[in-house]
Amino acid sequence: MPYALLPDRAVLTVTGETAEPFLQTLITADLDKLGDGEMRPAALLTPQGKILFDFLIGRIGGGFRIDCAASTAGDLKKRLTLYRLRAKVAIEAEETAVHAAWGDGAATLAGALVDRRFPGGDVVRIYGAAPEGIAEAGAGDFARLRLRAGIAEAETDFPGSDVFPHDVLLDQNGGVSFKKGCFVGQEVVSRMQHRGTARRRLMLVSGERHLTPGSDVMAGERAIGTLLSATGTDGIALLRIDKLADAIAADATLSADGVPVEATIPAWASFTLPAAEAGAEPEA
Numbered sequence: 001m002p003y004a005l006l007p008d009r010a011v012l013t014v015t016g017e018t019a020e021p022f023l024q025t026l027i028t029a030d031l032d033k034l035g036d037g038e039m040r041p042a043a044l045l046t047p048q049g050k051i052l053f054d055f056l057i058g059r060i061g062g063g064f065r066i067d068c069a070a071s072t073a074g075d076l077k078k079r080l081t082l083y084r085l086r087a088k089v090a091i092e093a094e095e096t097a098v099h100a101a102w103g104d105g106a107a108t109l110a111g112a113l114v115d116r117r118f119p120g121g122d123v124v125r126i127y128g129a130a131p132e133g134i135a136e137a138g139a140g141d142f143a144r145l146r147l148r149a150g151i152a153e154a155e156t157d158f159p160g161s162d163v164f165p166h167d168v169l170l171d172q173n174g175g176v177s178f179k180k181g182c183f184v185g186q187e188v189v190s191r192m193q194h195r196g197t198a199r200r201r202l203m204l205v206s207g208e209r210h211l212t213p214g215s216d217v218m219a220g221e222r223a224i225g226t227l228l229s230a231t232g233t234d235g236i237a238l239l240r241i242d243k244l245a246d247a248i249a250a251d252a253t254l255s256a257d258g259v260p261v262e263a264t265i266p267a268w269a270s271f272t273l274p275a276a277e278a279g280a281e282p283e284a
Contacts, residue, residue, distance in 0.1 A: 001101065001104060001106055001135075002102065002103065002134060002135045002137035003099050003131050003136060004136065005098070005130065006099065006100055006139055007139065008071070008139070008156065009068070010067075010069070010070040011065060011068075011073075011093070011098060012065075012068065012092065012093055013060065013064070013091070013092050014064045014080065014090070014091050015060070015062040015064075015092075016063060016090050017088050019063040019064060020063075022083075022087045022089050023057075023064060024183075025181075026080070026083055026183055026184055027042045027043065027044050027183060027184075028044075028165060028177065028183055030180040031057075032180065033174070034057065034058070034059060037113055039057065039065075039067060039113045039114070039125050040057055040174060041054065041170060041174065042057045043154075043165060044079065045184050045185030045188075046161055046184070046185055047184060048185065048188060049165075049187070049188025049189045049192070050161050050162065050164055051160060051161070051162075051163055051164070052160050052161055053069075053072055053079070054170070055067055055068035055076070056115065056125065058113055069153065069154060071155050072160065073093060074093075097128060097130070098125065099125070099131065100125060100142045101134065102124070105122075107124055109126060109134075110126075110131065110132075111131075112125070113125045113127075116173070116174060117173050118149055119267075143156075143229075144232075144234070147230070147231050147234060150236060150269065152168045152228060152229070157229040158238070163238070164189065166192050166193070167198070167200045167238055169201070169266070169269055169271075171189075171193060176189060176193075178190055200225070200238050200240055201239060201265075202228070202236055202237070202239075203236070203244075203265060204235075204265070205217070205227060205235045205261050206233055207259040207260065208259055208260050210230075210232060210233060210259070211227060211230035211232070211233060211235045211256055211261070212230065212256065212257045213230050213235065214226065214227065215227045215257035216257075217237050217239060218256070219244070219246075219247030219250075219253075219254055220247070220250075222252075226238050237263065241273050242274050244263060244273060245275065245276040
């Protein structure tokens with residue numbers, strides 16, 4: 001059961017008597033479903049429904065903790081402040097270390113908050129002092145764990161304002177609520193959900209050799225997506241699932257930067273590939 005310091009993460013706090021209704025009408029997650037002792041995925045979207053910031057959110061006394069990419073913390077704070085208007089909330093940057101721990105018994109560590117992006121409840125966040133009595137690993141070890149689980153993070157794996165929540169499976173892990181009512185960008189993502197129009201999906205990719213992030217994923221001679229991030233021979237890719245289905249039906253070889261690869265759906269996700277078009281060839 002190791003832990004790792006995550007220096008690329010930062011913490012904001014949103015506190016005050018109207019903190020919950022303020023955030024509930026802005027972010028994708030349903031705060032009514034957010035319990036104590038956990039951190040859940042969420043995002044703040046553009047009005048067009050694309051991810052502007054993604055983060056983990058959890059309860060603290062008097063409000064909420066937001067765990068986000070350190071490179072975007074200042075911009076996220078500014079954006080939330082713009083939405084604040086007359087709401088009785090305080091939005092502050094918190095100088096605190098962010099740690100992840102994983103493995104059997106991780107949830108029993110002092111201060112552990114379960115990271116709900118991972119199934120099983122054995123991956124946790126710890127804020128402040130590092131956990132005692134367990135081995136320290138590197139941030140790269142946690143990154144490998146995250147990528148092999150099929151969990152993408154904005155800025156690290158994909159740029160903000162470039163993808164929809166469905167693309168990176170926020171609809172699959174509870175990061176988006178389709179029942180709570182309005183939030184920024186809600187109309188667009190709800191339409192995608194109810195019409196079943198999500199065409200790009202995050203997939204696990206494994207290769208025969210080292211994989212290069214940023215490479216096109218090819219089906220034969222046609223590009224069907226992009227390898228977002230990789231660690232050794234494992235990575236995550238954003239793929240057009242309709243084109244992937246056609247490629248599989250046509251028995252086309254998948255590759256990334258010349259390396260043969262296989263693409264699979266993360267075990268925790270419930271989406272499926274669409275039916276391949278009869279006689280279809282993989283398209284660009």
